[in-house]
Amino acid sequence: MAVKLYQQQDSGNCYKVRLVLAHLGEDFEIVDINANDGSTRTAEYRAINPNGKVPLLAFDDGRTLAESNAIALYLAHGSRFLPDDPWRLAKVHEWLFFEQYSHEPAIAVRRSLAIYPERAAQATRERMDRLLAAGNQALEVMAATLADRDWLAPGGPTVADFCLYAYTHMAGEGGFDLNPFPPVERWLERVSSLPGHVELDWRPG
Template sequence: MKIYGDRQSGNSYKLLLVTSFLEIPYEWIDIDIRKGETKTDSFLQMNPNGKIPVLIWNDGRILSESNAILNFLAEGSYLIPKDNFERAKMFQWQFFEQYSHEPYIAVARFISHYLGIPEERRAEYESKQVGGHKALQVMETQLTKTMFLVGDFMTTADISLFAYTHVAHEGGFDLSLYPKILDWIKRIQSLDKFKPMNSF
């Protein structure tokens, strides 16, 4: 299979992590967002939404949206709960990631880490801090109760939220305010077959 993505993108890193944890072979194709490579005709034929990552399966079928690809790759593994309610909780956290976490933390990181907080985006950057801290507090509250987000076992929900949370400091978020999140990050980093973002 082929995966189109950016190695510094949290949404792409989700897939790099799951392929490492589950030892799934793949061909990686680098896409540079800042050079407009997601807006080319050839890319838009794969994903009309013009976003990474994109997976092309062995038989030519195409899948987009990072969490959909992540769950597809992890299907049947220890990362997908067999219990219906636990699986629904996994999806709950992934919806939370896309709607209440990523729009704040990932965007703040992009403005700060990649753009250097240009003056014309400073107000946007500052507005993202409030939503980002709210999302981090929700995670912190859960992680005072359980080792991982769904329970005392890892799921794809943890991969989804780890991707941008562990680099939230690059978006101006002080993770020392969230000791349970820091413990959770270390817990994931200590797992067998874990690889950091800059190692792929």
């Protein structure tokens, strides 16, 4: 079934989906849409995603799926990147929920405040300090797990690694220093060395 990915190239949430699709070897069509200039908030776009955000996966039978981590879980269903075993699967979910509540809101948001000129006015010193502390705490949690195993969820690489890789590998753009977290640096190297890996293919100008 043909699938379209509505996305913005520099968004880590969208990169997660491209990364999962690349590992699965699935074809897809890209529809670029600017998430910074209001294009995701038009009535036309809200008709397919009422939440007005990217990424969005759209199938040719009219079905749509939003939320990057839900998309990753759906795409990876039945593949080697999503365990059947209930415990290992629960650990994948644990990391994906962590990513959305404790990681992305700090690391991705600080990055967007740092790199998008249109968001600069919102980057107050107090907010940036708070996001730095919260992001470092998330990195500490990852480092503690990765100190004694290779992948976030036990048993091998899963969508948890792909989804957490996205904003962790661009944390430097948000002013985060990964040097104090060697297990995280080694894990980034491991994820990017997997066969089938694709780069973000965008750098701040």
